[in-house]
Amino acid sequence: MPVQSRRESPEMADVVVCGAGPGGAVTAALLAESGHRVVVVDGEVFPRFHIGESLLPLSNPIFERLGLDPKSLGVQSVQKHGVTFLSECNQRRARIEFKGAPGIKQPETMQVMRAGFDQLLLDRAQAKGARLIAPCQALGVDFDRPLPRVQLKDSVGREFAIDCRFVVDATGRKGVLARQLGLRRMDRGLRKAALFGHFKGIPFQDGRAAGDIRIILRPGQGWVWLIPLPGGVTSVGFVFDSGEKPKDLAESPSACLERWMGQLPLLQPFMEKLEVTNQPSWESDFSYSTRAYSGSNWLLVGDAGSFIDPVFSSGVLLALSGAVDAAGALDRALGANLGRGRGLLRAYGSEQQRRYRFYRRLVLKFYSPGFQEILFATESWPAGTRALVSALGGNDRPDMGTRLRLEALYLIAWLKNRSLSNR
Missing domain, CATH: 1.10.150 (DNA polymerase; domain 1)
Known part of the structure; x- marks a missing residue:
């Protein structure tokens, strides 16, 4: 991309979406579909690895709104009917299915490899008219102008800017705008860490339970997720109090994860034949909220605003639902006067706070x-x-x-x- 000279006017867009994950891609797709000029920027090259592979049934109506058939999304997936809870010693088991639950009309959902899934959503945004600039780092936003100016840096270090009427921060944990505005608040009630990786050699369950996420409860220590993925791969993650991090975690997450897996009775019989398909990694203190989800000309979507806990796989759905709400609010705000537009964005922020509180309460109950x-x-x-x-x-x-x-x-x-x- 050519460097903009000082005399050259910045590009103009209706909306700049920073972040091309599910939240950013769906926001961009719906806005572009409505005829708005949308630019999406992301610092990574897609497809790229990401955890958060387990979807929820209420994602299905959003896929349909995008013109995607939930049962044939074009990405590899494992059909998911429910959740299986297990005790650490595998002595207690409880399984629940989504079928028949109030408010869930399409109970079947999926476990997906996020690289292909996220790419599919981004492709849909581009097909609807959104323009992608990647890899491209969002440096920040200058609000001391008549219109917000998004400052960007491309892959070779050249800086340029795009002026727009509204900015969407969908940069996930990076939270470019959330951090710039000092909005992020760490959740002291959920100070957790997670150690995770992908492996082959862990058998799936039988029958309709084959695609279930398995949640293994370890009283006093946390819990473990086992997510069956395409190609016989299983995503394995240990969640624990961040204050209980083992000394060798930072130096060798692989050795630490394999040691913990070997101590789990359910996995012990398979340890010798395990094949690592993605190098283990870890994250700490990942639960946070935000003081505000919106301002007069900006919005936060998905993990850019808040992340609660991975236990109920709500992350992708919250990003998708927030994206639908954001696109609806911005579509109306772009055609409204200033006062009405600000009211629409405030209503968006209130709805995201309500949704966050609902799931945070559920997660706190789980613990x-x-x-x-x-x-x-x-x-x-x-x-x-x-x-x-x-x-x-x-x-x-x-x-x-x-x-x-x-x-x-x-x-x-x-x-x-x-x-x-x-x-």
């Missing part, structure tokens, strides 16, 4: 012993279980009856916590 006891006794609470499955499937706006049953389940978990603490 309580009483709630984990309920997970292994779902047959005792059929109505409450259906309400819980609705939430786990991505229904963050349950009807009144479902909401009351979910609250009843939370109350039972609280009573169990009190009972356990008095022993």
Whole structure:
């Protein structure tokens, strides 16, 4: 891309989307479909590796809105019907399916390799008219002008700028705009770390459970995810308190992960034949929120605004849902007067905060012993279980009856916590 001279006017766009992951790609696709000039910038070359491979059923309507058939997305996937919870010693097992849960009309979903999945969404954005500039680093945004000016640097270090009416930060944990504006707040109630990698040689479950994410509970230590992926690959991740990081984690995440896997009874029989397909890595203190999701001419989408915890696989759905909301708000704001536009963006921010609080509360319940006891006794609470499955499937706006049953389940978990603490 040519360098802009001082005399050369910056390019003009209606919206600049920083970040080409699911949140950024879907925001760009829907805005471009509505006829707006959209530029997407990302510092990486796609396709690229990413974790967060487990999707939720409420993603399906969003795929359809993009003109994508959820059952034949064009990327390799494993069909997912539900979730299997296991105790650490594999002595207790509980399985729940999304089918029949309130608010979930299309219960089948997928486990995907994110490289191909994210590329598919980005291709759809470009097909609808969004322009991609990558690799290209977003340096920041100058708001001290009549229009926001996004400062960029290309792969050879040349700097240039794009003026626009609105900026969308969809840069995930990087949070370019969120950090520039001092919006990010670390979640002190969820100080967790995760160590993860991809392996071949771990058998899937049988039948309809073959595509389930398996969540192995390790009381007092955290939990483990096992996500079945195409090609016989399994994503393995250990989540634990960030203050309990082993000394050799930073130096050798591979050795640390294999040691922990070898201590897990479910995986011990397969350790000798395991094949590493992606080098293990780790992240720490990944739970955070934001003081605001929107301003007069900017929005945060997906992980750029907040990330809660990977336990219920809500990350991709929150990015997709936020993208739909962002595109709707911006589409209307681009045709509205200044006051009306600001009101639309404020409403967007309020909705994202509400959704964040819903899932954060659910995650905090998961980490309580009483709630984990309920997970292994779902047959005792059929109505409450259906309400819980609705939430786990991505229904963050349950009807009144479902909401009351979910609250009843939370109350039972609280009573169990009190009972356990008095022993």
